[in-house]
Amino acid sequence: MAELTEQIAIVTGAGRGIGEAISKRLAALGATVVLVARNTARLAQVKREIENAGGRAETASVDLLHEGAIDTLAGFIKVRHGRCDILVNNAGIGAMGKPLHETAPGIWDAVMATNLRAPFLMIRALAPLMIAASRGHIINISSLAGHNPLRNGAAYAASKWGLNGLTYSVAEELRDFGIRVSAVAPGSVHTEFGGSGADDSWKIQPEDVANIVAMIVTQSPHSFVSEVLVRPARKR
Numbered sequence: 001m002a003e004l005t006e007q008i009a010i011v012t013g014a015g016r017g018i019g020e021a022i023s024k025r026l027a028a029l030g031a032t033v034v035l036v037a038r039n040t041a042r043l044a045q046v047k048r049e050i051e052n053a054g055g056r057a058e059t060a061s062v063d064l065l066h067e068g069a070i071d072t073l074a075g076f077i078k079v080r081h082g083r084c085d086i087l088v089n090n091a092g093i094g095a096m097g098k099p100l101h102e103t104a105p106g107i108w109d110a111v112m113a114t115n116l117r118a119p120f121l122m123i124r125a126l127a128p129l130m131i132a133a134s135r136g137h138i139i140n141i142s143s144l145a146g147h148n149p150l151r152n153g154a155a156y157a158a159s160k161w162g163l164n165g166l167t168y169s170v171a172e173e174l175r176d177f178g179i180r181v182s183a184v185a186p187g188s189v190h191t192e193f194g195g196s197g198a199d200d201s202w203k204i205q206p207e208d209v210a211n212i213v214a215m216i217v218t219q220s221p222h223s224f225v226s227e228v229l230v231r232p233a234r235k236r
């Protein structure tokens with residue numbers, strides 16, 4: 001039997017990039033994966049590919065900026081599955097290229113709402129299901145930009161520094177309930193997020209991040225991984 005059989009995993013930003021790779025990996029391990037993002041066509045495509053590979057997936061078109069939509073999703077998960085074993089808060093947006101003093105407040109708000117408020121809302125909505133079951137994994141996809149200064153990307157860096165603080169703090173709140181909360185902090189990953197350059201072969205692959213998530217959710221029950229920093233093997 002696959003290691004995650006009968007488990008329900010929710011992955012945000014599952015329509016492409018890192019979230020797609022994580023979803024496929026968790027499905028290959030036997031989980032039923034709820035694919036969350038806004039673009040329904042991309043979600044349907046990922047669902048098809050998971051099913052063609054013998055896995056199970058469902059789609060949920062949700063804009064994570066809307067608290068009500070997140071609460072509706074959590075209600076749906078409760079009624080349909082009655083459990084949430086794994087929550088991967090992966091959806092995120094960048095805002096690079098300008099110093100902070102030239103950054104519009106609307107850009108700041110969008111970055112914070114997507115990268116920091118949405119993981120808060122997802123945890124708020126879904127932790128009760130995990131608490132009821134006395135088990136669960138929450139994995140927040142952070143960034144090395146959550147550890148380092150990022151010139152011309154201060155809003156993004158601040159959101160990921162914030163996400164790390166949220167992760168470590170919530171881990172303390174939930175560990176007594178059997179819920180393990182972790183962060184994964186990659187460097188540059190080859191996705192649409194950072195655009196493409198002349199040679200992207202040096203970048204981390206989305207599947208590399210998925211491997212780390214798979215390792216975290218199959219960790220023995222006596223311990224948990226607080227954070228994994230993932231770097232490209234060679235610099236560009």
Ligand SMILES: NC(=O)c1ccc[n+]([C@@H]2O[C@H](COP(=O)([O-])OP(=O)(O)OC[C@H]3O[C@@H](n4cnc5c(N)ncnc54)[C@H](OP(=O)(O)O)[C@@H]3O)[C@@H](O)[C@H]2O)c1
Nearest residue numbers: 013015017018037038039063064091092143188189191193
């Ligand atoms: N790529 C990198 O170099 C890198 C490095 C370190 C960390 N990260 C982090 O890794 C995560 C995934 O990045 P990625 O490279 O895979 O990015 P990506 O290819 O741009 O994918 C982002 C995903 O997030 C979803 N999303 C964005 N805003 C959303 C919203 N309001 N509601 C619902 N879904 C939303 C997008 O789907 P829709 O547009 O369809 O909603 C998409 O599926 C992000 O948190 C990013 O900060 C990336």
